[in-house]
Structure formats: C-alpha cells, structure tokens
Amino acid sequence: MIPHSRPTLTEQDAQRVAAVVRAGHVAQGAQVAAFEREVAARLHAEAAAAVSSGSAALELALRALGVGAGDEVVIPTYVCDALYHAVTRVGAVPALADACPETLSVESQEVKRRLSRRTRCVIVPHAFGLAAGLASFDGLGIPIVEDCAQAIGATDDGRPAGSRGRLAVLSFYATKMFTTGEGGMVTGPVELIDRVRDLRDYDEREDLAPRFNYKMTDLHAALGRSQLERLDSFIARRREIAARFRSRLAGRPRGLPPDARGGRHVYLRFIVDAARPVGPVIDALAARGVTARRPVFRPIHRALGRAGYETADRLWAERLSLPCYPGLTDAEVDAVAAALCEALGA
Ligand SMILES: Cc1ncc(COP(=O)(O)O)c(C=O)c1O
Numbered sequence: 001m002i003p004h005s006r007p008t009l010t011e012q013d014a015q016r017v018a019a020v021v022r023a024g025h026v027a028q029g030a031q032v033a034a035f036e037r038e039v040a041a042r043l044h045a046e047a048a049a050a051v052s053s054g055s056a057a058l059e060l061a062l063r064a065l066g067v068g069a070g071d072e073v074v075i076p077t078y079v080c081d082a083l084y085h086a087v088t089r090v091g092a093v094p095a096l097a098d099a100c101p102e103t104l105s106v107e108s109q110e111v112k113r114r115l116s117r118r119t120r121c122v123i124v125p126h127a128f129g130l131a132a133g134l135a136s137f138d139g140l141g142i143p144i145v146e147d148c149a150q151a152i153g154a155t156d157d158g159r160p161a162g163s164r165g166r167l168a169v170l171s172f173y174a175t176k177m178f179t180t181g182e183g184g185m186v187t188g189p190v191e192l193i194d195r196v197r198d199l200r201d202y203d204e205r206e207d208l209a210p211r212f213n214y215k216m217t218d219l220h221a222a223l224g225r226s227q228l229e230r231l232d233s234f235i236a237r238r239r240e241i242a243a244r245f246r247s248r249l250a251g252r253p254r255g256l257p258p259d260a261r262g263g264r265h266v267y268l269r270f271i272v273d274a275a276r277p278v279g280p281v282i283d284a285l286a287a288r289g290v291t292a293r294r295p296v297f298r299p300i301h302r303a304l305g306r307a308g309y310e311t312a313d314r315l316w317a318e319r320l321s322l323p324c325y326p327g328l329t330d331a332e333v334d335a336v337a338a339a340l341c342e343a344l345g346a
Contacts, residue, residue, distance in 0.1 A: 002336060004291040005175040008227075008234060008326045016226040020218050028201075031218035035225050036185070039170070042228070043148075043162040045187035049196040050221060054149045054171025056200070056214035057184035058086035061145050061167045062121060064186070064195040067092050071120040074142075076106045076127075077301040078312040083123055083147070084300050095119065096301050099312040102258075104271065104295065104319075105132040108140065115142065126151030126161045128295060128321070129177070129238070129268035130257065133157065134164040145169060149184075150268045152177040153235045167192055172220075177268060178227035178234060180220035237326040238267040241333055245270050245322065248337035252344060270324035271295050274344065278320045284343035290336050295321040 020031060032050050040048040051057050067073060069091035075083040078099035087094040095114045100107040104127040111122055122140065125147035126132045135157040137144055146165035148154075154161040162168030165188075172183035186196045202211035239260045246256055255273030258265065274281050278294060285292045299312040322336055 001286075002290050002323050002328075002332050004293050004321065004323050006325050006327050007174045007179045008230070009179075010226075010230075013223055013226045016222045017219055020222045026219050027217055028215045028221075029218045031221035031225065032216050035216075035221040035228070038225060038228055039185055040187055042153075042231075043160045043168060043187050045163060045168065047190045047193035048185050048187040049193045049200065050216035050224075051184045051186065051196070051200050051214045052216055053182050053214075054169060054173060054176075054184040055082045055086060056212070057169035057171070057186045058082060058123070058145070058147070059089050060196045060199050060212075060214060061169050061186045061188075062086060062090045062092065063199055064192045065121055065143055065145070065166065067120045070118065072116055072118045074106075074111050074114045074119060074122040075300075076123075076125065076312075077299040077309050078104065078296050078315055079125055079127070079300065080149075080296070081300065081303075082149075083125075087123075092120070093118075094300070096304075096306070096309065098309045099299075099315050101255075101311055101315065103130055103132045104128055104315065105130070108136040111137070111140070115140075121145060123147050124165070125149065126154055126156065128257075128271055129154060129266040131156035131161055131264040134161075143167075149173075149176060151266055153231050154266045155263050162187055172224055172227075177266060178224070178231050180216070180224040180227070183216050183220045183224060234326045235266050238324060239265075241324055241326075241328055242267040242270055244330065244333045245324070245337060248334060249340065252341050267324055269295060269321045271319050271321050272340070274318050274320045276344075277317055281320060281340075281343050285336075285339050288339035288342065290339045291323065292340075293321045295319050 036048040071092040073087045077096040097106045123145045131154045143166035146168040148162040149171035167188035170185040172180040200214040254275040
C-alpha cells in the first residue's frame with residue numbers, strides 16, 4: 001500500500017536527537033533558540049518563537065495580536081479545524097469565507113465580504129503547498145496571519161511565504177514540509193514575538209495573566225534543525241514529483257495543480273480535480289494499493305450546519321489528494337498516476 005504521507009527521516013536525524021539526549025538538556029534551551037534563529041532567517045522574519053504545535057502557534061499569534069472575546073476572525077471554511085479551534089479558544093468568533101478554486105485558500109474579495117466592524121484579524125493559509133498570493137490582500141486594513149503550516153519554503157510574489165503578514169504560523173507535524181514530530185512556530189516582528197514567548201511559558205511570572213505551557217523541547221528542535229538543513233532538497237524532490245504527476249496525468253483528471261511558477265509552490269500535497277464524487281475514487285485507488293484522501297476532512301461550515309459555501313462544497317466533493325512526499329520513488333509516482341487513470345476510467 002502506498003501511504004498518503006510519510007516523513008523523510010534519516011540516520012542524521014536520529015543522531016542529532018540522540019546527541020541532545022546524551023548532553024542531558026532536553027527541555028527548551030539552546031537547540032530551540034538556534035532553531036528559532038534559523039527559521040526566522042529562512043522566512044526573512046525579525047524573530048521567531050517555537051511552540052508545541054501549529055495549533056498553539058495559531059492561538060498565541062491571535063493572543064499576541066490582542067484578539068479576544070467579542071472579536072471576529074475571518075478564516076476559510078475549507079481548511080483544517082485547527083483554525084476554528086484557535087479562534088474559539090481565544091473567545092473570538094470565526095467568520096467563515098468560501099474557498100478559492102485556484103489557490104484552495106481564500107480570495108481577498110471574498111474576505112472583504114466577510115469583514116465587519118468587529119473583525120480583528122484574517123488568517124490566510126498557503127494551502128497544500130500553494131502560495132496564496134498575499135499581495136492581493138494589501139490594503140485590507142486588518143492584520144493578516146499567514147498560515148504557512150502547509151507551505152514552508154514557498155515563495156509568494158517574490159518573497160518567502162510568511163514574510164508579508166503581520167505574523168506567520170508554522171507547523172512541524174509529521175506530515176508537513178519538514179517535521180519535529182509535533183511542533184510549531186510563530187514568526188514576525190520582535191515586539192509581537194516577545195508576547196508569544198511570554199505566553200508560551202507560565203513559570204516564574206509575578207502576575208497571573210493567562211499563560212500556557214506551549215513550549216517546544218530541545219529534542220524536537222534538534223530534529224527540526226536537522227530536517228531544516230534538508231528542506232531545499234525536500235522541496236526540489238516535491239517539485240520533481242509534481243512535474244512527473246503533471247506529465248503522467250496530462251489531460252486526464254480535469255484540474256491539476258499549477259506548475260511551480262518560478263519556485264512559488266512546494267506541493268505539500270498533489271491535489272487533482274476528479275470532477276466527480278471522490279468517495280468511490282478513493283475506494284478504487286485503495287483497491288489498487290494507493291491511499292488517497294480528501295484534502296480537507298470536512299469544511300467547517302458543514303460541521304456547523306451552515307449553507308452558502310458552494311465552492312468549498314464542490315472542492316470537498318470532487319478534489320482528491322494524492323501521495324506526494326520526498327520519499328516517494330518515481331516508480332511509485334507512476335503507479336499512483338496509473339491507478340488514478342484506471343480509477344477514473346481515463
Ligand atoms: C493550515 C493548517 N494550519 C494549522 C494546522 C495545525 O497544526 P498542528 O497539527 O501542528 O497543530 C494545520 C494542521 O494540519 C493546518 O493544516
């Protein structure tokens with residue numbers, strides 16, 4: 001069975017983590033500090049604060065921006081539930097935006113329609129490794145949190161994805177661009193990142209303002225640093241795989257992801273438009289040894305019983321996420337493509 005996702009782990013990764021164990025300092029320390037500096041440099045950010053997950057990063061980014069009870073935050077409906085949970089955890093109300101069929105994220109016009117007097121922030125994901133086109137959000141007048149959980153290393157309008165928003169959040173979960181097992185980070189200007197640092201740790205503070213234990217450990221950071229060294233090779237291989245899929249699938253499923261466009265996209269996933277209900281296609285692929293998924297488990301509006309998000313409904317019904325990760329061999333890519341063509345009867 002070809003899995004949908006698989007981290008790229010090596011003996012070097014194991015040795016870096018083992019070295020931290022041998023050194024005896026495993027909690028947040030020098031490895032975390034170095035990891036933060038390296039990621040900040042990569043994203044052209046002033047500063048970075050490592051945390052325990054992308055979910056924690058989202059929550060602390062919102063808190064650092066002062067988002068709280070009575071505020072609204074615009075988020076896509078066609079997205080991981082982590083965004084909804086982060087917004088509600090800080091006491092704010094998610095305002096759901098419909099999906100964009102090209103970027104699989106949100107369009108600025110649609111976000112504008114969802115703004116109200118209470119909107120304090122907009123979260124814009126770079127979805128599935130596709131740069132979202134942040135320049136089109138310039139002039140919105142509301143702080144943007146760039147969610148780079150699925151697109152570390154992408155380039156958006158000539159700049160690293162994550163460098164245009166007020167803050168950016170990252171995830172290093174096992175299925176992401178590179179991994180620490182679980183982990184996340186917030187990047188941005190020093191004054192906001194200092195707030196995230198304050199919030200992630202409750203220990204030895206004079207006052208009792210709400211604080212958390214959302215810290216990353218040096219064990220995780222050592223793995224992250226080792227993985228980050230190889231991020232460019234991971235991205236290069238993902239782009240090769242995407243190009244191979246594009247050539248093997250040319251003209252078969254209707255919509256394929258855009259080409260890398262001068263290094264914009266990093267293809268965390270390879271998402272195709274099956275132009276038909278994907279449930280039976282997923283079953284047919286499984287019967288042929290390929291694990292495929294819906295890119296989003298379920299749009300948020302559906303869990304809330306809301307209607308009026310036609311594009312997200314269509315994407316949910318008909319888009320398919322194929323295995324796409326550096327460890328996939330060319331033979332496996334060809335097998336996935338052939339299985340899809342058979343499953344679609346193309
Ligand atoms: C776009 C997006 N943001 C945030 C998260 C949350 O990250 P984590 O799983 O590290 O909490 C995810 C998780 O998959 C995600 O896809």
